[in-house]
Amino acid sequence: MEKKNNPSLSFSANVNFMIDRALTVLKIDTGISNSIKTCNSTIKVSFPVEINGRIEVFTGWRSVHSDHRLPSKGGIRFAPIVNEDEVEALASLMTYKCAIVDVPFGGSKGGLLIDPSKYTRDDMQRITRRFARELIRKGYLSPATNVPAPDMGTGEREMAWITDTYKQLHPEDINYLGCVTGKPVAHGGIRGRVEATGRGVVYAIREFFRHADDVKAAGLTPKLGGKRIVVQGLGNVGYYAAKLLDEEDQSKIIAIIERDGVLVNEDGLCVEDVRMHMNQHKTIEGFPGAVFSENIAAGLEIECDILIPAAMEAQITKENAHNIKTKLIVEAANGPVTFEADDILQQRGITILPDAYINAGGVTVSYFEWVRNIAHIRFGRMERRHDEMRGAQMLKVIENMTGEKSASWMQKELAHGADELDLVRSGLDDTMRNSYQQLKEIYQSNDNVHDFRTAAYVVAIQKLVRAYIDIGVY
Ligand code: GLU
Numbered sequence: 001m002e003k004k005n006n007p008s009l010s011f012s013a014n015v016n017f018m019i020d021r022a023l024t025v026l027k028i029d030t031g032i033s034n035s036i037k038t039c040n041s042t043i044k045v046s047f048p049v050e051i052n053g054r055i056e057v058f059t060g061w062r063s064v065h066s067d068h069r070l071p072s073k074g075g076i077r078f079a080p081i082v083n084e085d086e087v088e089a090l091a092s093l094m095t096y097k098c099a100i101v102d103v104p105f106g107g108s109k110g111g112l113l114i115d116p117s118k119y120t121r122d123d124m125q126r127i128t129r130r131f132a133r134e135l136i137r138k139g140y141l142s143p144a145t146n147v148p149a150p151d152m153g154t155g156e157r158e159m160a161w162i163t164d165t166y167k168q169l170h171p172e173d174i175n176y177l178g179c180v181t182g183k184p185v186a187h188g189g190i191r192g193r194v195e196a197t198g199r200g201v202v203y204a205i206r207e208f209f210r211h212a213d214d215v216k217a218a219g220l221t222p223k224l225g226g227k228r229i230v231v232q233g234l235g236n237v238g239y240y241a242a243k244l245l246d247e248e249d250q251s252k253i254i255a256i257i258e259r260d261g262v263l264v265n266e267d268g269l270c271v272e273d274v275r276m277h278m279n280q281h282k283t284i285e286g287f288p289g290a291v292f293s294e295n296i297a298a299g300l301e302i303e304c305d306i307l308i309p310a311a312m313e314a315q316i317t318k319e320n321a322h323n324i325k326t327k328l329i330v331e332a333a334n335g336p337v338t339f340e341a342d343d344i345l346q347q348r349g350i351t352i353l354p355d356a357y358i359n360a361g362g363v364t365v366s367y368f369e370w371v372r373n374i375a376h377i378r379f380g381r382m383e384r385r386h387d388e389m390r391g392a393q394m395l396k397v398i399e400n401m402t403g404e405k406s407a408s409w410m411q412k413e414l415a416h417g418a419d420e421l422d423l424v425r426s427g428l429d430d431t432m433r434n435s436y437q438q439l440k441e442i443y444q445s446n447d448n449v450h451d452f453r454t455a456a457y458v459v460a461i462q463k464l465v466r467a468y469i470d471i472g473v474y
Contacts, residue, residue: 009339011089011313017339019096022457025448028465032474036464039065039088045134049127051119060112060131062140062148065091068467071144071370072106073098073363075151075182078158082111086313090151093334093356094363099460101360101435103367108146110135116153128158132165141166143178143373149366150182152312155236156194159183178373181366190369190379192424193362198240199425200361201308201332202249203432204353208328211440218351219327220305225250227305228266230326232257234275234284237332237359238310242271255302257311258284262299265290301325309336316341324350331355346451354453356460357435364431368424379423387417435459 009017016037023033042063048055061084064072074094087109095107112131116124135141141148141162150159159182166179173179177188185191192199209215209224220227229251231242238256245251252268260283263269269290277287285292293299300307300320307326309315313335316324321337321344329345329352331337337345337352345352372379391414395406406414418426443455468474 010085011335012085012092014314014335014339015089015092018342018453019457019461021454022461025446025454025458026461028461032465035473036461037092039063039091040067042084042088043135043138043140044084045131045138047130047134049123049130051123058112058114058127058131060110060134061087062108062110062135062146063088063091064106064108064140064146066095066106066464067145068464068471068473069098069104069106071142071147072108073103073147073366074107074109074149075362076110076112076148076154076158077151078112078114078116078153080113080115082113087111090334095464096356096457096460097360097363099463100357100438100456101364101431103360103363105147105363105367108148109151110148114153124158125161128161129165132162133169136166136169141179142170143173143175143370147178147366147370148180149362150236152235156182156184156189159189160187163187175374178370181369183369188373190365190372190424191421192428193365193369194236195240196365196424196428197237197332197359197362198242199244200364200428200432201237201241201310201330201358202244203361203429204358204436205245205306205330206249207433207436208353214351214440219349227251228254229306229308230255230257230299230302230304232300232307232309232315232336233311233333234258234271234278235310237362238308239271239275241308241310241332243275246271251306254304255299256284257296257299261285261292261294262296263287263290263292264302306330309333312336314338316345318344321345322348326350328353331358334359342453352451352453354456357439357452357456360435361428361432364428365424368427379420380418384417384419388415391415391417
């Protein structure tokens, strides 16, 4: 691939150039490298749906980047700009993402070309069900082979419709609930999935701050509390990440960048209030106690400690990379920094925690949901009361030995059996911490690895090559 004199690289070229760095470090043979990078298959479907008495034709894609482990996993986005290249790039990111966080799935992604805001709920239901039918019939959606999830423009609602469509076509499939993840909790979903990607971002940042040497190398002072943070995108991922950082870590969200402008308050914005304002008014403009500006581009260039792009791909490019004034970029979105920008930012000494690790919390909890669906039982259902009883007995023993009544915090902590949400959060935290440590080990032990992204891809590729060798592909 020729990167010079190429004014705008495609999304998949951007991902592949970044992967090439890791392949070079690992000195992997070109044949194997190409087979790792290539998408196995991509299907394009076009189908008619009657809207207000007129037939409209919709086009969508689903790409399977890898199926060394099944099912292949990845969201479906509904967006007015989506194309085959983007879907393939996102599918490949899913492969690496799953490998990095040890989720035993291949990588896949889907997209439907549509502006959901232009259609009624009923229209959306018919369109979604029809798209799902196309994918199911063509072998691109089932609990065993290919399991979608929410992404940009889709959520629990669409996942419930897809599940129901699959169930109608395959009523004999006892595992039908596992055909998609991100479902409503009352319909086979898991507690904690909606917040999972944003929460995973925060668990990753907290882990980063546990490593004093990494924090120092990024030019940051030790504590996460008080850090000045800019967040781009208050959608599902950005909202939960910013909210937790604001409410639990006492960080200051000094700016929020949205579609229509930027809100700035040096003392820190209350994320929950901004989101409520946005839901009510469909804009962040007019939010009291903050300065609003329409200059979105300038928003990304605000001086801060941590910049969290949580909107969409290609937000930091070679055009604005020189003007970014942060110490740490945390890629909550997929592909927010282009390959060329990445080079510039690295030269400028800005640390980047990469998308394939940072936003993997979503697919991690999707994995828990799928396991729950296949197991047909909620996590914690068997042991919760038992654990509570044991905790209560331990308290009694302590009280008998000390002759004192135990403190109320002790009663709360010890005599509490973990419920599904506790277990999901614990599994997510463990995953984000372990994966960071794997990245760090590569970063520290390999002289040719100079950034977390290359470290993440080295981790992923080592695991992929191992899997391919084990199943006899190489
Ligand atoms: N769409 C999300 C992502 O990009 C979640 C994928 C999933 O849960 O399968 O990671």
